[in-house]
Amino acid sequence: MDFATILQVLDSTVRLATPLLLACLAGLFSERSGVIDIGLEGKMLIAAFASAAFAYYFSQNPVAGIGPIWMGLLMGVLASLAFSGLHGLASITFRGNQLISGVALNFLASGLSVLVAQSWFHEGGRTPSLPDEGRFDGIVLPGALGPADAEAAGRPLSELIAQANPIQQIYSELISGHSILVYVAFLMVPATWWVLFRTRFGLRLRAVGEAPEAVDTAGVSVTALRYGALVIAGVLCGLAGAYLATGLQAGFVREMTAGRGYIALAALIFAKWRPWYALMACLLFGFLQAIALRYQNIDLGAFTVPVQFMDALPYILTVVILAGFVGKAIPPRAGGDPYVKER
Amino acid sequence: MDRMPAWADAVLVPLFSIVLAAILSALVILAIGENPVEAFSLMVDGALMRSAGWGYTLYYTTNFIFTGLAVAVAFHAKMFNIGGEGQAAIGGLGVALICLFIPWPHWSLALIGATLGAAAFGAAWAFIPAYLQAKRGSHIVITTIMFNFIAAAVLNYVLVNLLRPAGAMDPATEIFPQATHLPSFQDMFAGGGSLFRGAPANITFFVAVLACVAVWLLIWRTRLGYEIRAFGHSETATRYAGISTVRITVVAMLISGGLAGLMAINTTMGEAERLVMNATEGAGFIGIAVALMGRSHPFGVFLAALLFGFLYQGGAELALWTDIPRELITVIQALVILFTGALDNMVRMPLESVFGTLRRRRSPKPAPTTPSE
Numbered sequence: 203m204d205f206a207t208i209l210q211v212l213d214s215t216v217r218l219a220t221p222l223l224l225a226c227l228a229g230l231f232s233e234r235s236g237v238i239d240i241g242l243e244g245k246m247l248i249a250a251f252a253s254a255a256f257a258y259y260f261s262q263n264p265v266a267g268i269g270p271i272w273m274g275l276l277m278g279v280l281a282s283l284a285f286s287g288l289h290g291l292a293s294i295t296f297r298g299n300q301l302i303s304g305v306a307l308n309f310l311a312s313g314l315s316v317l318v319a320q321s322w323f324h325e326g327g328r329t330p331s332l333p334d335e336g337r338f339d340g341i342v343l344p345g346a347l348g349p350a351d352a353e354a355a356g357r358p359l360s361e362l363i364a365q366a367n368p369i370q371q372i373y374s375e376l377i378s379g380h381s382i383l384v385y386v387a388f389l390m391v392p393a394t395w396w397v398l399f400r401t402r403f404g405l406r407l408r409a410v411g412e413a414p415e416a417v418d419t420a421g422v423s424v425t426a427l428r429y430g431a432l433v434i435a436g437v438l439c440g441l442a443g444a445y446l447a448t449g450l451q452a453g454f455v456r457e458m459t460a461g462r463g464y465i466a467l468a469a470l471i472f473a474k475w476r477p478w479y480a481l482m483a484c485l486l487f488g489f490l491q492a493i494a495l496r497y498q499n500i501d502l503g504a505f506t507v508p509v510q511f512m513d514a515l516p517y518i519l520t521v522v523i524l525a526g527f528v529g530k531a532i533p534p535r536a537g538g539d540p541y542v543k544e545r
Numbered sequence: 546m547d548r549m550p551a552w553a554d555a556v557l558v559p560l561f562s563i564v565l566a567a568i569l570s571a572l573v574i575l576a577i578g579e580n581p582v583e584a585f586s587l588m589v590d591g592a593l594m595r596s597a598g599w600g601y602t603l604y605y606t607t608n609f610i611f612t613g614l615a616v617a618v619a620f621h622a623k624m625f626n627i628g629g630e631g632q633a634a635i636g637g638l639g640v641a642l643i644c645l646f647i648p649w650p651h652w653s654l655a656l657i658g659a660t661l662g663a664a665a666f667g668a669a670w671a672f673i674p675a676y677l678q679a680k681r682g683s684h685i686v687i688t689t690i691m692f693n694f695i696a697a698a699v700l701n702y703v704l705v706n707l708l709r710p711a712g713a714m715d716p717a718t719e720i721f722p723q724a725t726h727l728p729s730f731q732d733m734f735a736g737g738g739s740l741f742r743g744a745p746a747n748i749t750f751f752v753a754v755l756a757c758v759a760v761w762l763l764i765w766r767t768r769l770g771y772e773i774r775a776f777g778h779s780e781t782a783t784r785y786a787g788i789s790t791v792r793i794t795v796v797a798m799l800i801s802g803g804l805a806g807l808m809a810i811n812t813t814m815g816e817a818e819r820l821v822m823n824a825t826e827g828a829g830f831i832g833i834a835v836a837l838m839g840r841s842h843p844f845g846v847f848l849a850a851l852l853f854g855f856l857y858q859g860g861a862e863l864a865l866w867t868d869i870p871r872e873l874i875t876v877i878q879a880l881v882i883l884f885t886g887a888l889d890n891m892v893r894m895p896l897e898s899v900f901g902t903l904r905r906r907r908s909p910k911p912a913p914t915t916p917s918e
Binding site: 240288291292293296297298299300301302303305306307308309310312313314316317318320321324327456461464467468471508510511513514517518520521524525526533 | 573577578625627673677681682683684686687688690691692694695697698699701702705706830833837868869870872873874875876877878879880882883886887888889890891894
């Protein structure tokens with residue numbers, strides 16, 4: 203495996219880790235506030251559909267001054283927020299079972315996205331391929347090699363990068379050239395850390411996930427805090443879904459989240475509900491996906507690692523972590539319990 | 546809090562939830578520009594008006610009875626088994642191994658063998674999550690979700706690399722031997738006629754009905770069932786009563802996983818007669834809706850499974866004749882889970898206050914007492 207190949211695998215690791223990271227941080231906000239969110243998958247899926255559908259619509263019917271991709275992003279986030287609201291209604295207002303509500307939302311997204319896609323576009327439950335203005339372009343950072351340089355030199359970009367010096371290679375291939383949502387996702391990690399551990403809102407959010415009665419006694423609304431957490435989770439899942447359909451791929455296809463919401467959930471447990479560890483976990487799981495995408499079976503000489511094992515590895519690792527063999531994962535104490543005010 | 550009579554809780558709450566889900570589904574159909582009344586009559590026509598339609602409806606019903614019972618048994622122990630899908634998939638592996646590698650002389654013996662195999666494999670797949678929940682406190686919901694994905698990977702590996710006949714392209718086992726062919730409804734009831742022609746419903750339906758009776762006996766007529774229900778109501782009380790909570794957790798999940806595994810007899814041995822990828826087709830998840838709607842009671846599960854069997858077959862007819870894709874059923878399923886499971890209180894609270902008002906009106910006002918609270 204040469205240097206360029208390693209860089210390409212790492213590059214696709216970053217791309218594949220982005221939706222995981224956004225969804226994982228969404229789950230982090232939600233679960234830190236005591237609302238378990240199995241519906242990450244569904245929120246991502248409905249956001250992926252809404253963003254692709256509206257990005258396509260506005261690229262065909264342009265409105266002056268509004269980029270179609272931004273309309274797509276907005277609608278994706280709104281769709282995800284609507285699902286978050288439904289989750290809040292069921293699990294906070296009506297004190298229902300949070301797990302069941304999450305499961306229901308996943309099915310709702312999986313059914314509704316295909317149903318509406320079929321009715322709007324008649325392409326068997328998918329959106330048409332997005333034109334360039336309906337997608338997020340890669341951003342070429344200052345000093346990095348980008349498509350413009352390739353055009354000027356009249357050679358493919360990959361060739362140009364391969365001939366540069368190693369530091370320029372790393373900079374151009376790995377760090378530069380991603381869409382804006384990738385940079386947003388990675389910036390969300392310190393932002394999440396700061397909000398959770400350095401602001402009053404964050405302190406209260408963590409408290410409401412551990413001991414809601416204490417927060418209530420202090421005169422702070424448990425309901426408002428939990429809804430607040432779900433709003434943040436909704437926005438983050440919306441970004442994750444929009445990135446899937448308009449950044450990673452060009453359009454929505456049925457079940458395009460393909461279990462990423464559950465992998466994000468696994469990463470959240472793996473990270474023990476902490477933002478920086480969430481970044482590590484998502485990069486690890488993104489790396490596994492990148493490897494599984496690039497290589498079918500990995501030949502280690504003595505034996506071959508089948509691709510199915512790579513697919514299952516995030517889930518196996520999570521079960522091992524949950525079993526407490528490698529450090530115990532302790533969830534927020536009030537997670538899953540609806541809060542009932544004492545009389 | 547005003548209490549409702551038991552019958553209202555068992556009948557009215559699910560009924561109202563269903564009506565709400567139906568209204569919303571009708572709105573969804575309207576929103577995509579189709580006629581809900583026409584859609585419904587198409588579904589009834591395709592699923593219930595012809596014997597072949599019934600043959601499909603009952604085939605799906607069989608699947609949903611097993612997975613619904615699986616979720617219901619776990620619910621009685623206050624556990625949420627989302628892993629029915631994985632347990633059924635691995636149960637299918639058990640059925641395939643038993644049918645392929647044991648030379649059965651007659652289908653009846655093969656059915657018994659496959660029943661044991663499916664239950665054992667499904668239960669085994671539920672064992673690790675159950676053990677981890679009981680011993681290490683890792684949440685059963687998360688572990689069973691993870692095990693669904695691991696099961697899919699295992700099955701994928703086994704079918705592609707181990708059980709696929711040489712030279713075949715699609716990841717599936719070879720066709721099971723003729724001796725393991727289960728009698729279909731057509732074999733049993735048509736007598737050479739065209740009744741149930743081509744429909745996949747088979748003798749496994751009666752196994753499913755037997756399973757309903759067995760689960761009812763288990764939950765309400767045996768010591769183990771009592772222990773499971775007690776555990777579901779109060780874990781601490783169970784522990785003080787000297788019942789091992791580890792044992793109950795593991796046993797309840799083994800039964801649940803075994804029931805989910807049994808579903809594979811119907812799909813693998815009864816219909817496809819070979820093990821294919823994704824033979825479960827989401828039935829493990831529909832079990833959640835079925836158990837919630839059936840209030841975890843075997844009879845309720847039977848009725849709910851029948852309803853979903855109808856929806857499934859009707860949905861297939863819709864996809865065939867109209868522009869409405871099968872995913873409509875997923876939406877209905879999601880709404881049913883949402884209303885009967887998560888938004889339960891939204892339906893229950895108004896009903897409870899109605900019953901409270903009725904009771905107060907019927908009985909004379911109690912003498913005013915000093916408030917005790």
